[in-house]
Amino acid sequence: MxxxxxxxxxxxxxxxxxxxxxxxxxxxxxxxxxxxxxxxxxxxxxxxxxxxxxxxxxxxxxxxxxxxxxxxxxxxxxxPSALVEHLDFVFSLDDSTYLQLFQTRKILEPGICALAARHITEEELTQLEACVERSKVGPDNPEAYLQADLDLHEIITQAARNPF
Missing domain, CATH: 1.10.10.10 (Winged helix-like DNA-binding domain superfamily/Winged helix DNA-binding domain)
Incomplete structure (x- = not known):
């Protein structure tokens, strides 16, 4: 070589x-x-x-x-999903990184959602609807709401068929 x-x-x-x-x-x-x-x-x-x-x-x-x-x-x-696995550590280093991540998400998420809408399966759609139902607990149960939100984003990411 x-x-x-x-x-x-x-x-x-x-x-x-x-x-x-x-x-x-x-x-x-x-x-x-x-x-x-x-x-x-x-x-x-x-x-x-x-x-x-x-x-x-x-x-x-x-x-x-x-x-x-x-x-x-x-x-x-x-x-790619394995290569970006440790990005959570990068984001944990500096609080300003979260603001930057949030700004980036506001720009990217509409496009990711559009991509997910094109590829989503019936099973993923059912899981997504269940997350929306679970999120209705709102401020009464912040832990359950957060978990439903995390699950929702995971399903959208999965449906987009794009690990980024």
Whole structure:
């Protein structure tokens, strides 16, 4: 695999991560591909094995690679829903992020709802109607209302067939 370039000695694991992500974006690495063994990959990139291990652990946490003990390291299916799974942590870091998220939702949700309306199944429509009924508890039961709202948004997302 000659696509793996030499990483400058001053670089850290982040540079290795960036390079491997670039190879994925450029389609030089594809879902299901097995990376070369750690020793070989470290030699190809001219990086230390500890730096490579750190980079691979980072990519594993990001759900970009899967580390299979005894088998090797593989590029995951790169499913968007798995890749965005940790965004809730990003939003929890700063209160202003919630305002930004709310502003973005106001822009995107009408389009997502239109998309969902085109693809919704009878079963999803029934689930959606049940959420609306459950949400009628309103201020009398804030926990039940919140759960109904969360379920409603989940069903709309599912019906849109778009994980974002």
């Amino acid at each position: 000659s696509s793996f370039q030499v990483i400058p000695k001053s670089a850290v694991a982040e540079d290795i991560v960036s390079h491997l992500l670039l190879l994925i974006r450029e389609k030089k690495l594809r879902p299901g591909d097995k990376l070369p063994p750690e020793r070989e990959l470290a030699a190809m990139m001219q990086v230390s094995r500890p730096s490579l291990r750190e980079a691979l652990r980072t990519l594993s946490i990001m759900r970009v690679v899967e580390l299979r003990h005894g088998s090797g390291t593989y590029i995951t299916a790169l499913e």
